[in-house]
Amino acid sequence: MFEQYLPIFVLLGVAFVLALAFMALSRFLGPYRPNTVKLKPYESGMDPVGQAKDRYSIAFYLVAMEFIVFDLEVVFLYPWAVRFLDMGTGTFVAMTVFIVILFIGLIYTLKKGTLDWDMKNFKYEALKK
Amino acid sequence: MNYLLDLQSFLPGIIVAVAGLAAIMLEAFKKSANTSFSVTIGGIAVALLFAIQSLYGEAGTAFSGMIVYGGVGAFGSVVVLLGALFCVTISREYLRDLDLHNGEVYGMILFSTTGMLGLAVSNDLITLFISLETMSICLYVLAGLMKNEKIGAESALKYFLLGAFSTGFLLYGIALIYGATAATNLTEIAAAAQPTFLFLCGTGLLFVGLFFKVAAVPFHMWTPDVYQGTPTTITAFMATAAKSATFVAFVLVLTRMLPSSEIGDWQSVLQVVAILTMIVGNLIALAQDNVKRMLAYSSIAHAGYLMVGLAAGNEAGYAGVLYYLFAYTIMNAGAFGVIAYYERNHGLDFTEIDSYAGLGFKVPVMGVMLSVFLFSLAGIPPMVGFIGKYYVFAAAVQAGLIPLAIIGVLASAASVYYYLRVMVYLYFKEAHKEYSLKTPGFLFKWTLILLAVLTVYYGVEPVLPTSSLMELISSYYTV
Numbered sequence: 001m002f003e004q005y006l007p008i009f010v011l012l013g014v015a016f017v018l019a020l021a022f023m024a025l026s027r028f029l030g031p032y033r034p035n036t037v038k039l040k041p042y043e044s045g046m047d048p049v050g051q052a053k054d055r056y057s058i059a060f061y062l063v064a065m066e067f068i069v070f071d072l073e074v075v076f077l078y079p080w081a082v083r084f085l086d087m088g089t090g091t092f093v094a095m096t097v098f099i100v101i102l103f104i105g106l107i108y109t110l111k112k113g114t115l116d117w118d119m120k121n122f123k124y125e126a127l128k129k
Numbered sequence: 130m131n132y133l134l135d136l137q138s139f140l141p142g143i144i145v146a147v148a149g150l151a152a153i154m155l156e157a158f159k160k161s162a163n164t165s166f167s168v169t170i171g172g173i174a175v176a177l178l179f180a181i182q183s184l185y186g187e188a189g190t191a192f193s194g195m196i197v198y199g200g201v202g203a204f205g206s207v208v209v210l211l212g213a214l215f216c217v218t219i220s221r222e223y224l225r226d227l228d229l230h231n232g233e234v235y236g237m238i239l240f241s242t243t244g245m246l247g248l249a250v251s252n253d254l255i256t257l258f259i260s261l262e263t264m265s266i267c268l269y270v271l272a273g274l275m276k277n278e279k280i281g282a283e284s285a286l287k288y289f290l291l292g293a294f295s296t297g298f299l300l301y302g303i304a305l306i307y308g309a310t311a312a313t314n315l316t317e318i319a320a321a322a323q324p325t326f327l328f329l330c331g332t333g334l335l336f337v338g339l340f341f342k343v344a345a346v347p348f349h350m351w352t353p354d355v356y357q358g359t360p361t362t363i364t365a366f367m368a369t370a371a372k373s374a375t376f377v378a379f380v381l382v383l384t385r386m387l388p389s390s391e392i393g394d395w396q397s398v399l400q401v402v403a404i405l406t407m408i409v410g411n412l413i414a415l416a417q418d419n420v421k422r423m424l425a426y427s428s429i430a431h432a433g434y435l436m437v438g439l440a441a442g443n444e445a446g447y448a449g450v451l452y453y454l455f456a457y458t459i460m461n462a463g464a465f466g467v468i469a470y471y472e473r474n475h476g477l478d479f480t481e482i483d484s485y486a487g488l489g490f491k492v493p494v495m496g497v498m499l500s501v502f503l504f505s506l507a508g509i510p511p512m513v514g515f516i517g518k519y520y521v522f523a524a525a526v527q528a529g530l531i532p533l534a535i536i537g538v539l540a541s542a543a544s545v546y547y548y549l550r551v552m553v554y555l556y557f558k559e560a561h562k563e564y565s566l567k568t569p570g571f572l573f574k575w576t577l578i579l580l581a582v583l584t585v586y587y588g589v590e591p592v593l594p595t596s597s598l599m600e601l602i603s604s605y606y607t608v
Contacts, residue, residue, distance in 0.1 A: 090132050093132070101150065104150050104154060107154070107157070108153055108154060108157045111157040111158060112157055
């Protein structure tokens with residue numbers, strides 16, 4: 001069964017050899033005049049400030065989490081929306097149940113104040129104890 | 130309409146899921162954990178009634194063969210719901226004392242139970258995977274409930290990382306099996322399977338994933354830390370309901386996907402794992418000074434006994450495993466319940482065995498019940514634990530696995546030491562200092578008394594459930 005993958009392996013080999021060949025060619029034929037700026041790793045934008053391990057407000061995570069949830073909902077909704085006239089009522093009911101559950105989740109998070117960015121309204125219940 | 134019939138065959142799971150949604154919404158809007166608690170109890174009880182009803186109905190498959198209903202799946206659902214019910218009833222008082230009593234806990238328990246119910250009826254590797262994840266993700270959250278304690282954070286993180294890792298194995302196994310047979314349905318896999326290298330690798334990886342979830346020995350390292358860092362009543366939930374669901378899924382995989390030994394000699398794999406699990410679990414439990422850790426290793430050892438029934442691979446073995454799961458759920462929920470009772474008076478340090486000195490006389494009913502549950506776990510005759518062990522080992526002898534049965538009985542004899550050690554501390558040691566114990570609440574106390582009564586009752590009257598169990602198993606084979 002591995003024979004059918006042979007062209008891919010050939011392609012990989014050719015790409016590898018070709019890349020090596022071009023690197024060698026530019027090394028031997030091209031001029032080489034290094035300086036500090038040229039040898040730095042390439043980075044676009046501003047210079048990095050601090051580390052990625054800084055502390056963020058927990059609100060960012062909650063928003064990111066909800067974004068993922070509704071992003072994935074769209075992933076399911078698009079293919080269904082394209083085909084749902086052919087698929088009958090069963091899929092309509094199934095998708096409705098799915099959306100209702102997500103909607104309940106949204107109401108729950110809103111009610112719990114996870115999207116509440118106003119610091120004055122935060123309840124420090126956990127800290128009081 | 131076919132669609133409605135499909136839904137009806139998974140009614141217990143749907144009821145539990147809806148109750149879970151209701152529990153978190155009630156918490157959000159009414160801020161009353163007690164209402165969530167009532168909804169939870171009600172939801173599980175109704176689901177339990179439907180599950181018991183389907184136990185006596187016919188068996189078959191639904192959702193285009195994705196799930197089974199009736200037979201083994203129904204029995205598994207009943208055991209899971211019983212475990213969930215008992216753990217929820219003892220949870221309220223305990224969680225109140227820990228200041229962890231809120232509606233989301235019940236929501237998580239119910240969502241996890243939904244996953245377990247799916248796991249217990251899965252007839253397709255995709256259903257199995259989704260249900261296992263639904264169950265596990267909620268359990269990761271529950272494991273981290275004591276988030277202000279270091280031990281709770283360790284428990285949740287360890288469980289999550291190792292669980293995610295083992296899920297990778299499981300999923301890769303499913304992918305390889307699909308590659309080898311072009312099917313995810315268990316019966317279709319059985320029809321298409323050839324003992325090729327790809328198929329054997331896939332099944333092996335699938336087994337690794339399941340071994341992890343039931344804490345069989347080379348994959349057991351997470352168990353003691355997770356069980357110790359989780360609130361005790363939730364530990365009971367993990368040790369009974371989650372383990373039962375995974376074992377039922379294991380039975381389904383073995384009977385439906387690997388019905389003949391021509392597609393790999395999986396019974397020998399199970400034998401080796403069973404021997405390792407029994408020996409290592411029991412030996413390490415001997416050295417534990419913390420009662421919760423001791424029960425964690427004891428739950429590993431019990432997974433080993435259950436594995437003996439799976440390794441036997443005959444009807445008696447599978448019936449024995451199912452009966453053992455029922456027995457284990459009753460007695461283990463009870464044992465964790467009494468430990469939770471002692472613990473909630475004086476905090477987590479109170480699970481060290483030294484602090485049990487002289488406790489047996491304090492609240493006599495609790496001491497007696499802990500003894501009953503521990504005797505049952507040890508497999509002393511008039512309790513249900515003995516009957517369970519008897520069926521499992523008898524099935525192994527029937528299948529000609531006499532060395533396996535002998536090792537099992539010896540390991541189980543060694544286990545008596547560490548169970549009796551707790552009782553020695555309870556009754557024969559002097560208390561270091563005077564403790565005052567709170568009186569247990571009505572629901573808490575009577576749940577435990579009911580569990581103790583069931584433990585003794587099914588030990589004295591074991592014949593009835595087995596014969597109907599046998600019928601269940603055979604009805605299931607004719608599906």
